[in-house]
Amino acid sequence: MAPYEPEKDTSEAADLRVGRRKAARYAVPIAVAGVAAATIGLVPALATSGDPDLPKVTAQELIEKIAASDTQQLSGNVKISTDLGLPSIGGMTGGFGGGGGGADRGEDGEGKGSAADPKGKLMELASGTHTLRVAADGPDRQKVSVLEDAAEYSVIHNGDDMWAYDSASNEAYHAKDAGKGGAAERHGKGGRDVPEGMPATPKEFAEQALKAADGTTSVTVDGTAQVAGRDAYRLVIKPKQSGSTVGRITVAVDEKTGTPLKFTLTPASGGAAVVDAGFTKVDFGKPSASTFDFTPPKGAKVTEADEHAAKGRDFKEKAGKGGAGGKEFGEGDLNGMNVIGKGWGSIAELKLPGGKGLPKAGSGDVPQDAQKLLDSLGDQVEGRFGSGTIFSTRLVNALITDDGTVYVGAVTKDALVKAADAAH
Structure with a gap:
C-alpha cells in the first residue's frame, strides 16, 4: 500500500521533534534485557489475512497518538527474534540452567554469580528467537517470563520486591526495595537488575527509535496492518543520511490505544530484519493480582542482590591485589568517549x-x-x-x-x- 503522505521535509522537522519528545516520555514499565537487542524477519505468527481499512492519519498525528497513549495495564505474549549475524549468545552464557547469569567467578566458587541473575540471563535475548509472556499493572507490578521448551525464566517486580527465577536450575534472585531509592539506583530504573537500556516490548523499542529521529530522519505512515488480532497503522522511520547500516524501522501502532504492537528494524544491506519484536497475543485488561505473586519453590537456592554484590566486590578487591586494581570493565579501563x-x-x-x-x-x-x-x-x-x-x-x-x-x-x-x- 502506498504511503499516506510524502516524506517529511525540513520545514516540518520542528513539529515532528515536538511530537517525538512527547512520545519519548512514555514507556511500558517492563524490561527484560537492553541493546539492546534485535530480531529476525517478519514472524509468521504475526502475519495478517489482510490490511484493515482505517481512517488516514499523518506521521505527526500518529506520533502524537503514541505520546498520548498511557497504557498501564496489559498482558500477552511477545515474540522477539534477533539476527545480528553472530553466533548464539545463549551458548556463551550457559543457557538456561547453565549458571551463566553471574560473571564474577573466583576460586572455589567465591564471587560466583546466580544462575537467576537477570544481568546474564536476559542477555540471551540478544540472539535467536524467544517467546516472552508479559504482564503489567502500573509502575509497581510487572512480570516478564522467557519461555523455553523445558524451562521458564521469570522476572517479577511487585512493589518493593524484585524476584528472578530460573526453573531449570531452581535458583532465585531477590532484590529488596525495588521501587524506592537505594536499591532502585543499584538495580536500575524501576528496581530492575538488568542491563540498562535493554528494551523488552515493542513500545520500548519504538521509543528508542523515536529519540533518534530528528532532521536527519524521514518519518511516514505506510499503510496498515493487523497485529495480534488488532488493527494498527505502520509508522516507518528511515535515515536520510548515507553511511548508516539501518535501512528502515517499522512500528505497528494500535489504532485504538496508540500502543506500539510490533517493532521491526531492517538493515540497509537488505535481507531478514535484524530486530523483530511483536505481540502475538495482547489483552489490555487488568491482570490478576496473583500474576505478580512469587514465593521461591521448596529447595530453591536464593541469592540476595546485596549479598551477591558484596561477594563480587570482595572478589574484585582480591583480584586487584594481583594487579587488576579491583576495577570493573569501564572503570578506568577505557578512556573518555x-x-x-x-x-x-x-x-x-x-x-x-x-x-x-x-x-x-x-x-x-x-x-x-x-x-x-x-x-x-x-x-x-x-x-x-x-x-x-x-x-x-x-x-x-x-x-x-x-x-x-x-x-x-x-x-x-x-x-x-x-x-x-x-x-x-
Whole structure:
C-alpha cells in the first residue's frame, strides 16, 4: 500500500521533534534485557489475512497518538527474534540452567554469580528467537517470563520486591526495595537488575527509535496492518543520511490505544530484519493480582542482590591485589568517549588501555590458536590512521586501530575508516 503522505521535509522537522519528545516520555514499565537487542524477519505468527481499512492519519498525528497513549495495564505474549549475524549468545552464557547469569567467578566458587541473575540471563535475548509472556499493572507490578521448551525464566517486580527465577536450575534472585531509592539506583530504573537500556516490548523499542529521529530522519505512515488480532497503522522511520547500516524501522501502532504492537528494524544491506519484536497475543485488561505473586519453590537456592554484590566486590578487591586494581570493565579501563557526527551516522571514539591495539600475528601476546581465531573474525584495513581491524555485525561495526583507538557505530565499514582518517 502506498504511503499516506510524502516524506517529511525540513520545514516540518520542528513539529515532528515536538511530537517525538512527547512520545519519548512514555514507556511500558517492563524490561527484560537492553541493546539492546534485535530480531529476525517478519514472524509468521504475526502475519495478517489482510490490511484493515482505517481512517488516514499523518506521521505527526500518529506520533502524537503514541505520546498520548498511557497504557498501564496489559498482558500477552511477545515474540522477539534477533539476527545480528553472530553466533548464539545463549551458548556463551550457559543457557538456561547453565549458571551463566553471574560473571564474577573466583576460586572455589567465591564471587560466583546466580544462575537467576537477570544481568546474564536476559542477555540471551540478544540472539535467536524467544517467546516472552508479559504482564503489567502500573509502575509497581510487572512480570516478564522467557519461555523455553523445558524451562521458564521469570522476572517479577511487585512493589518493593524484585524476584528472578530460573526453573531449570531452581535458583532465585531477590532484590529488596525495588521501587524506592537505594536499591532502585543499584538495580536500575524501576528496581530492575538488568542491563540498562535493554528494551523488552515493542513500545520500548519504538521509543528508542523515536529519540533518534530528528532532521536527519524521514518519518511516514505506510499503510496498515493487523497485529495480534488488532488493527494498527505502520509508522516507518528511515535515515536520510548515507553511511548508516539501518535501512528502515517499522512500528505497528494500535489504532485504538496508540500502543506500539510490533517493532521491526531492517538493515540497509537488505535481507531478514535484524530486530523483530511483536505481540502475538495482547489483552489490555487488568491482570490478576496473583500474576505478580512469587514465593521461591521448596529447595530453591536464593541469592540476595546485596549479598551477591558484596561477594563480587570482595572478589574484585582480591583480584586487584594481583594487579587488576579491583576495577570493573569501564572503570578506568577505557578512556573518555568522544562522539563523531550526529544522528544515524554517529560514531563513538574511545581509547583502549595501554595505547595498544589487538595482538598481531607473531607477537606472542596470545596463543597461536587464539590468534588465528582473532584474525578470522575481523577484516584488516589501512588508511591515514595506520592499520587496524574491523569487526562487523549486520547492524553495528567496530574498528580497532593498532594504536588502541576504537571507532564503533551503526555505520558502514567505509564510514569508520573515514572517521579514523579524519581524526588523524
